[in-house]
Structures are given as C-alpha cells and as structure tokens.
Amino acid sequence: MNDHGNRSNNYINLLINKKTRIDGRQFNEFRQPIEISYNVSNKAEGSARVKIGDTEVIAGVKMDVGTPYPDTLDQGNLITNSELLPLSSPLFLPGPPDPQSVELARIVDRGIRESGMIDLKKLCIREGELVWNILLDIYTINDDGNLIDAAALAAIAALRVAVLPKLEKDKVQFGEFTKTKVPIKSTPITCTIFKIGQSLIVDTNRQEEESVDARLSVAISEDGQIHAMQKGGSIGFSLEEVDSAIGLAKKASEQLRKELTK
Amino acid sequence: MTYSKRFDGRKFDEVRELEAKVGIIKRAAGSAMFRMGKTVAIAAVYGPRELFPSFLQDPKKGKLKCIYDLLSFSVTERKRPGPSRRSTEISMVTVDALEPVLDLSKFAYTGIDIYVYITQADAGTRTAGINAASLALADAGIPMKDLISSVAVGKISDKICVDLTKEEEDHPEGATDLPVAMGTRTGQVTLLQMDGNMSQEEIKEALKMAKKACEGIKEVQVKALKDKYKEALK
Numbered sequence: 001m002n003d004h005g006n007r008s009n010n011y012i013n014l015l016i017n018k019k020t021r022i023d024g025r026q027f028n029e030f031r032q033p034i035e036i037s038y039n040v041s042n043k044a045e046g047s048a049r050v051k052i053g054d055t056e057v058i059a060g061v062k063m064d065v066g067t068p069y070p071d072t073l074d075q076g077n078l079i080t081n082s083e084l085l086p087l088s089s090p091l092f093l094p095g096p097p098d099p100q101s102v103e104l105a106r107i108v109d110r111g112i113r114e115s116g117m118i119d120l121k122k123l124c125i126r127e128g129e130l131v132w133n134i135l136l137d138i139y140t141i142n143d144d145g146n147l148i149d150a151a152a153l154a155a156i157a158a159l160r161v162a163v164l165p166k167l168e169k170d171k172v173q174f175g176e177f178t179k180t181k182v183p184i185k186s187t188p189i190t191c192t193i194f195k196i197g198q199s200l201i202v203d204t205n206r207q208e209e210e211s212v213d214a215r216l217s218v219a220i221s222e223d224g225q226i227h228a229m230q231k232g233g234s235i236g237f238s239l240e241e242v243d244s245a246i247g248l249a250k251k252a253s254e255q256l257r258k259e260l261t262k
Numbered sequence: 263m264t265y266s267k268r269f270d271g272r273k274f275d276e277v278r279e280l281e282a283k284v285g286i287i288k289r290a291a292g293s294a295m296f297r298m299g300k301t302v303a304i305a306a307v308y309g310p311r312e313l314f315p316s317f318l319q320d321p322k323k324g325k326l327k328c329i330y331d332l333l334s335f336s337v338t339e340r341k342r343p344g345p346s347r348r349s350t351e352i353s354m355v356t357v358d359a360l361e362p363v364l365d366l367s368k369f370a371y372t373g374i375d376i377y378v379y380i381t382q383a384d385a386g387t388r389t390a391g392i393n394a395a396s397l398a399l400a401d402a403g404i405p406m407k408d409l410i411s412s413v414a415v416g417k418i419s420d421k422i423c424v425d426l427t428k429e430e431e432d433h434p435e436g437a438t439d440l441p442v443a444m445g446t447r448t449g450q451v452t453l454l455q456m457d458g459n460m461s462q463e464e465i466k467e468a469l470k471m472a473k474k475a476c477e478g479i480k481e482v483q484v485k486a487l488k489d490k491y492k493e494a495l496k
Contacts, residue, residue, distance in 0.1 A: 044335035
C-alpha cells in the first residue's frame, strides 16, 4: 500500500508522463492473472484467496450470534477486520493494528455495507434479542501493490460463498454448516484510482506505488451506482479529476467483476 | 477399550499426506507452505536486516525472532486476532527449535524474522509451522547445518500414533500429545513438549516413531527446495 506521500520516483514519473507503465500496461489495465480461489480454510463459513499479479490477499468469514445494536434491533451485524501481516511485506511490523490496516478494513467494510450487499434484515433471528454476526477477517499474504482492491475482492468473494452454521437452541454448533447461504443482494467492487503526477492509473504495482501522490477508492455496484469513496495521499484531486477517476473506476472495475462472476 | 484402527485408516506410524512448496511469497527473502493432511502453514523469512530495539543486537551473531499465529478463520471457533499466551509460547519454542541448526555468526547485530501463520488448522499446527519455517529459512539462504523436521506423536487409549488429527486429539479416552522437532542428519532433538500421560518406555517408543516420521518429512522438504530450482530452470 502507499502512504509515503510525494516520494517521487523519477523513472516511474517519466514513464507515466510518456503514457506508458513500467510493465507495459495501459493506465486502465489490471495486472494479470487475476485469480480467485475458494475454500482456503475448511473451518471458515466462507473464504477466498485473491491474486492480482503478485499481490495476494485472503479473507474468511466466521459467524456467531449475539444481541443486536440498539439502533438496528432487526438486523444482523457485519464486523470487518484486517491485518497487514508482517509476512507479506518488509514494511509491515508485528503489533497492534496501525492506521493503514484500520483504514483498509474500513474501506472494504463501507463498500459492502453501503451497497447493501448483505441483507442484514434476514440475519435477524428474533428482533431485539438475537441476530447473526458476520465476522469478516482479511489478511495480506504478499504486498506487491494495490492491496485495497485485492482485499475488497477477497472479502466479497468470501461473503458470496459463505453459509450459515447450524444453530440449536440459540447456540451456534461450531464446525457444522447448513446449506443456507449468507443473504446477498448485490455485488460491489472496490476499484482504486492512483494519481501519479497529472495521470490517473489503476492497479499500481509496488514500484509504481512508491510514486503515487494520491489515491481515490471507489465502491461500485453492478448497476453503476457509487456507494463508498475514500481519498488518500498527500496531494489533492481537482473536481475534473474526481469525475475522471470515478469514470475510470467504473470501467476498470469490470475487469475484477468478470473474474468474480465467472 | 483400545484404539485399534485410526479414524482416517492410517497406520499408527504413518504421517498424513504431506505437501510442501517453497517461494510462495515473493516479497520475502524466503517463504514456504507446508501441509500435513488438513493442517496448512505458511511461513516467510525477512532479513538479515537492521534490528530494533537496538538492545537486542548481538555483536556475535544475528538474532532470530518468530511470530506464530492462527488466522481467525483457520479454526472452528473464531480465534480473536492478535497474540495469545498460546501463540506467544509457540513463537518462542519455534525459535528454539530452529536456532540450533543455523549459523548466524556472519549476521552480527542484525535480526532475522520468521513469520508463521496457520491458514487451516487440524491439529499439529506448531509442527507444520516449524516444517514451513525451516524451509523458508533455507529458501532465504540462511546457512544451516541441517533442515529441521517436526511431527507430533500421541497416545490414544494405549496406542502410540504419529501425527494426530484434531478428531484424534479429541478422542474420549484422552490423547497424550508430544510434539517433536529434530535435525535428522545431526540427530538433535530441538523441540520437545508433552502433555498427557506416558511411561518412560512409551516415550522412548514415541520418539523412535517421531524420528522415522521426521525422516520422511525431510524428504518432502528437500524435494520442495529442489523443485523450486527445477521450476526456475524451465
């Protein structure tokens, strides 16, 4: 991930100004292969591994029951957590979650929540008393750039295949799964647009990421509506750039959606 | 009652199906996956690199550090993220299991970090983790006198069995668990833990079985290391 601010790498900038990239891709082109595999852990209610180029993230869903929050008495809950494992980059260190990791989880969470991907009302067992909790955990395995898009894709893939565990007398029978899927209403894709100099590009690799000046993550549902955004980095976007970035994200995200619905 | 036939039909001295792959995490200096049946461990090594806090720096040799943890969804009941007393202890014994075969004298003042994560757990996670970590260290090019291979031996009812599954560990007649790691070339036992109930004779038998199992594990490890370079030559 990038948060190094304006640490420009002359060579990367030079290439970008010439409308080329270090690995020869178009500005709107994701790395290949984009791979999604399922059932990373047979203990999870749902899990998925996503590789975009050499970037790799895994996500898993565990479920539990609990009392609802006072403001959503008739809804289940989604709790998203991420860990930038020190195994995945020399820059990630062990210890309590740092802001970068918290931001990653929150960007992914908002895309899922605000797009209404999960029908949380169907996860209510008894209003005001007992609801399902979805515990979504994201782990980075190899950071070769653009962790946000890979993390969001892994999270969404894991949720799409997740099933409810067995419930008996209000107790979850851990390890016993039903065939009932977690109720899914839509499929958002998070696509991040990176700004290097005056150019907007998608899916930066690690070398490019060091030159990124700013980024804008956009969560888009299948009908093209935007449900969540997050701007990061040390410089701004003009209004025109925001508009182009959203347009670019809408188009480029189809490359990820295609893999998900394969 | 005796445990006359194993739940999964294995022989008493037979390890589960093994799979090993080296070089799975490109950003790391060395990395590996090791699978024993349904238990899957991944490990990455970073370093030698600058070591903080600086009071840990040793002018005579590099400092080996390890973090072992379970991914939250690798177990039946979600494991809360972050270190636990269990994972802290396993991290420590993993260092002690690996350090005896390493020559860190060339890496004075530096740190070498091993990160081990269990993506799917079905008992024997520390042993799978040590097997993966040993491969990752070799992949990182850290000088080693031997590979470390690791397996747990247990007793179910009155039967000594190698490489227990979770189902076996939870056997109603109680399973004794005795995880072992060793360098099979040097013959040194570098990890030895036990909980349960065994006689001296039984421990002797268990360790003999562990040694044989570790020899088989080492073959799989060596093959995985060689395969990486065969792949590269293609």
